[in-house]
Amino acid sequence: MPDPVHTLRDWSMSGYRLQSMIRVAERVPLIPNELRYSFGLVDRPMYAYGVRKAVELARSLGRGGVTVVEFGVGTGGGLRALSRHAHHYAGRYGIDVHVLGFDSGEGLPRAADHRDVPYMWTEGQYRPRGNGSSARLAGAAELVLGDVSETVPEYLRSHTEHLTRNPLGFVSFDLDYYSSTASALTVFRDAGDDHLLPRVTGYFDDVLSTVEAIGELAAVADFNRVEENGFVGQVNALRSHLPFDPVWADQIFEYHRFAHPDYSRHETARTHPKWRP
Numbered sequence: 001m002p003d004p005v006h007t008l009r010d011w012s013m014s015g016y017r018l019q020s021m022i023r024v025a026e027r028v029p030l031i032p033n034e035l036r037y038s039f040g041l042v043d044r045p046m047y048a049y050g051v052r053k054a055v056e057l058a059r060s061l062g063r064g065g066v067t068v069v070e071f072g073v074g075t076g077g078g079l080r081a082l083s084r085h086a087h088h089y090a091g092r093y094g095i096d097v098h099v100l101g102f103d104s105g106e107g108l109p110r111a112a113d114h115r116d117v118p119y120m121w122t123e124g125q126y127r128p129r130g131n132g133s134s135a136r137l138a139g140a141a142e143l144v145l146g147d148v149s150e151t152v153p154e155y156l157r158s159h160t161e162h163l164t165r166n167p168l169g170f171v172s173f174d175l176d177y178y179s180s181t182a183s184a185l186t187v188f189r190d191a192g193d194d195h196l197l198p199r200v201t202g203y204f205d206d207v208l209s210t211v212e213a214i215g216e217l218a219a220v221a222d223f224n225r226v227e228e229n230g231f232v233g234q235v236n237a238l239r240s241h242l243p244f245d246p247v248w249a250d251q252i253f254e255y256h257r258f259a260h261p262d263y264s265r266h267e268t269a270r271t272h273p274k275w276r277p
Contacts, residue, residue, distance in 0.1 A: 014244065017244070022042065022045070025041035026041075026042075039244070040243055040244065040246065043081045044077075045246065045248065046251065047085050048088075048089075050068065050171075051089050051169075053170065054068055054170040054197065054200075055097060055169070056093070057169065057198075058095055059095055061267070063166075064096060066098070066167060066170075066197070067098045067099075067100055067163065067167065067169065068097060068099055068170040068171070069101070069172065070099075070100075070102070071101075071102045071103075071148065071173050072172075072173070072180075074107075074128070075126065076128070078174065079101045079143070082099050083099045083140045083141050086098075086099045087140070096166060100142050100155075101141050102148050102152065103143065103144075105145040107124045107125055107128075108124060108176060109180075110123045111123070111179075112177070112178075113179075115178035115213070115214050115215065116178050116214075117176070117177070117215045121176045121177065147183075148183045152183065152184060152186055152190070153190060156187070156190055163191070168195060169197045169201065170200065170203075171201075172202070173204045173205065173216060176205075176206050177215070178215050178218050181215070181216045181219035182219040182222060185232070188200065188223075188230065188232065193259070193260050193261060196255075196260075199254050199255070199257070200254065202255055203248070204220070207251055208251065229259045230256050232254070232256075233256070234253050235253060235254055238252055
């Protein structure tokens, strides 16, 4: 029999309550899909939020497509959820949404130093399971395997036409390490103005229960110190605009490319940040 004290403690935490509600909503077929999206009761709701923000901004700027990215695919659950959300919002907004995943395909590498938080992560974690599983992870997404310090600049060089048609609009960083996240953040620095939206929504999975001198937060701080064209910052007070006070709202950041020719362009279909289907 469950311990009532532990059960009460779990339900006192907003993150636990939200995950429980999502599981219930997914098991009840009578709940319309649009309603679940409206209240964020979907798998990886932070990904759904990021995709929606990307397609709204792209449509406002007259763009016909957008690219959404997950750094750190692991066993593939996040990339599959990102693909589902991309399909939902592409149909709703009439915009092409291309899903892209970056992963080593071999799990976490050896930690470079203390900034990689080796007391939390260890070499080999999140290795895809089973032979050939990496190929099956992508589904409707494009999966790029290798060290992100090499694959990110190569992808930007070899996909200029694709990114011109479908600029970056949402990026999830789930690489755990400082070193890997620092390499992934160069996607903002090295992408041309034509290859990203003026404001790119970002989600950082591993910023909770840590400090700014290590991990993903340290990578963001170091990026901002040297970046001349823009800034990565947390979206403030986002919780107040989202149902059920989600913890993941504290993990939503944005990259602002101040020099982007469309940065100061008024959004013709400006939407309030509150959740909507």
